[in-house]
Amino acid sequence: MSTITEVAARTTIISSDPATGEKLAELACATPEEVHEAVRRARQAQPSWQALSVAERVAVLKRFQRKLSERRDQVATLISREAGKPTAEAMTTEILVVLDAAEFCIRTAHSFLRDEPLPHGNLAMKTKRGRLVREPYGVIGIIAPWNYPFSLPATETLAALVVGNAVVLKPSELTPLVALELQKLLVEAGLHPDLIQVVIGAGPVGGALLESEIDKLVFTGSVATGKRVAEIAARRLLPAVLELGGKDPMIVLEDADLDVASSGAVWGSMVNAGQTCLSIERCYVQRSVYEKFLGLCREKIEKLRVGEGLGSEVEMGPLIQERQVHTVEEHVTDAVTRGARLLAGGRRMSELGLNFYAPTLLADVTHEMRVMSEETFGPVLPVASFDADDDAVALANDSEFGLAASVWTGNRKRGEAIAARIKAGTVMINDAISGFGIAEAPHGGFKQSGIGRTHGKLGLDEMVQVKYVDVDLLPRMPKVWWYGYGIGFQRQMSSFMDMLFASGIGARIKGALGAVGALRRSNRI
Numbered sequence: 431m432s433t434i435t436e437v438a439a440r441t442t443i444i445s446s447d448p449a450t451g452e453k454l455a456e457l458a459c460a461t462p463e464e465v466h467e468a469v470r471r472a473r474q475a476q477p478s479w480q481a482l483s484v485a486e487r488v489a490v491l492k493r494f495q496r497k498l499s500e501r502r503d504q505v506a507t508l509i510s511r512e513a514g515k516p517t518a519e520a521m522t523t524e525i526l527v528v529l530d531a532a533e534f535c536i537r538t539a540h541s542f543l544r545d546e547p548l549p550h551g552n553l554a555m556k557t558k559r560g561r562l563v564r565e566p567y568g569v570i571g572i573i574a575p576w577n578y579p580f581s582l583p584a585t586e587t588l589a590a591l592v593v594g595n596a597v598v599l600k601p602s603e604l605t606p607l608v609a610l611e612l613q614k615l616l617v618e619a620g621l622h623p624d625l626i627q628v629v630i631g632a633g634p635v636g637g638a639l640l641e642s643e644i645d646k647l648v649f650t651g652s653v654a655t656g657k658r659v660a661e662i663a664a665r666r667l668l669p670a671v672l673e674l675g676g677k678d679p680m681i682v683l684e685d686a687d688l689d690v691a692s693s694g695a696v697w698g699s700m701v702n703a704g705q706t707c708l709s710i711e712r713c714y715v716q717r718s719v720y721e722k723f724l725g726l727c728r729e730k731i732e733k734l735r736v737g738e739g740l741g742s743e744v745e746m747g748p749l750i751q752e753r754q755v756h757t758v759e760e761h762v763t764d765a766v767t768r769g770a771r772l773l774a775g776g777r778r779m780s781e782l783g784l785n786f787y788a789p790t791l792l793a794d795v796t797h798e799m800r801v802m803s804e805e806t807f808g809p810v811l812p813v814a815s816f817d818a819d820d821d822a823v824a825l826a827n828d829s830e831f832g833l834a835a836s837v838w839t840g841n842r843k844r845g846e847a848i849a850a851r852i853k854a855g856t857v858m859i860n861d862a863i864s865g866f867g868i869a870e871a872p873h874g875g876f877k878q879s880g881i882g883r884t885h886g887k888l889g890l891d892e893m894v895q896v897k898y899v900d901v902d903l904l905p906r907m908p909k910v911w912w913y914g915y916g917i918g919f920q921r922q923m924s925s926f927m928d929m930l931f932a933s934g935i936g937a938r939i940k941g942a943l944g945a946v947g948a949l950r951r952s953n954r955i
């Protein structure tokens with residue numbers, strides 16, 4: 431236990447409402463020793479959790495799911511207050527996603543964890559039976575960002591827990607209260623507190639978790655931090671999943687329903703004030719419908735109701751902090767200076783409170799502008815035109831990121847053909863972002879957008895080590911390939927290969943006759 435003087439001397443973080451700056455809580459950061467101690471306790475508690483039956487672990491997830499469903503209003507309100515997003519969005523993109531992810535784990539855990547028989551093709555190995563066994567790693571460290579402070583760590587935590595791991599979670603320093611609420615719900619559902627621990631603090635606390643005795647890390651955050659984390663993980667050969675940034679392109683073909691596509695573009699670029707890893711960050715529209723599409727987007731953007739997330743009529747809240755507003759401002763200024771047309775927004779909305787930026791529409795953008803090459807992470811829809819489908823594919827792929835993309839068209843075949851050529855972890859046709867809400871669908875990126883997957887079966891795969899177990903069915907029989915080599919044995923093995931692989935039935939029969947002697951070798955050691 432820390433003494434009062436020690437606690438007073440510690441670094442603290444302040445959780446505050448991004449719209450008003452109101453202080454919600456001041457929390458002491460975990461010291462490196464406390465992080466190591468949390469991992470030690472998790473390691474101690476994990477074996478008995480792993481030893482439970484799948485049904486017993488699933489029962490905890492079911493109780494968690496029920497509690498979350500009952501307390502959804504309270505949790506959504508907390509998310510709105512700490513992260514600034516509209517409560518309706520907290521419901522759909524955070525709570526609903528987690529309830530569904532829990533359902534997926536509950537439904538899938540039994541079949542996923544059942545041993546998988548592995549039939550052998552090689553004739554020489556037919557007297558063995560093999561199977562794949564999936565075992566938890568032990569302790570999974572999760573480092574999470576602030577933009578989806580509930581759904582990101584919760585979906586990863588549920589997947590880790592259901593297969594038998596313990597979790598130590600380092601939430602963003604901007605949204606610690608939401609992570610503590612997740613922990614509370616799980617403990618109330620009957621999970622031992624040592625199996626879900628939350629270590630509070632900023633980068634250095636994440637660093638301490640990375641240096642601790644965790645068995646695997648699931649990191650979600652920016653490319654810059656992800657690279658630093660990957661370097662440290664590589665030094666210790668710590669397996670790591672990296673879910674990093676994105677610059678997702680949207681391609682609108684001339685045969686798309688422009689009313690639907692423009693609504694999709696506005697929602698997909700402005701949801702969570704554009705602070706979504708899967709946000710539409712670049713939009714390419716076929717030239718013949720370009721001006722019409724821009725007109726529709728402008729009309730819809732101007733109708734958006736901006737305000738504090740807690741207001742029930744609000745559609746877009748503030749950005750998370752001043753630094754984020756500053757980046758958006760820089761990107762928009764750079765674009766306009768280089769010749770982009772500003773059709774809506776392009777200014778702070780200080781009259782509403784802190785960190786508000788108006789929903790912004792830019793036209794005629796190019797890849798020389800920062801708004802088309804760097805992650806903006808704000809309420810900006812930059813639009814450019816293209817002529818042929820090949821041009822759209824080239825533009826979409828001209829990015830260091832590859833998280834997701836979307837193609838909008840009335841012709842599914844044409845959309846699929848473009849989707850096949852886009853280098854991204856997810857490509858959606860006639861929708862964007864919602865792949866994250868499909869519990870079965872994997873989430874993760876190509877290129878700089880990350881390594882590994884969360885969500886779905888591939889997400890569960892990341893939480894287990896696969897062990898191959900093999901049983902020999904003839905334990906009293908020495909193996910033909912063991913010692914006692916010589917020219918005779920060499921010929922027998924050559925014949926054995928003819929028996930299996932020679933072309934022509936005659937050569938194969940001859941091979942079989944030559945190989946049979948290997949079973950009766952007298953010079954075996």
Ligand code: NAD
Nearest residue numbers: 574575576601602632633636637651652655673674675707
């Ligand atoms: P960030 O990289 O600044 O921080 C992410 C987390 O890492 C935070 O908890 C932070 O405290 C911690 N951290 C910072 N320095 C660290 C260090 N040296 N060692 C260990 N941990 C450290 O990112 P952010 O600003 O919180 O989040 C926004 C970014 O996250 C955007 O780039 C966004 O695209 C990305 N993101 C990606 C996904 C995805 O699934 N691919 C989802 C959400 C957000």
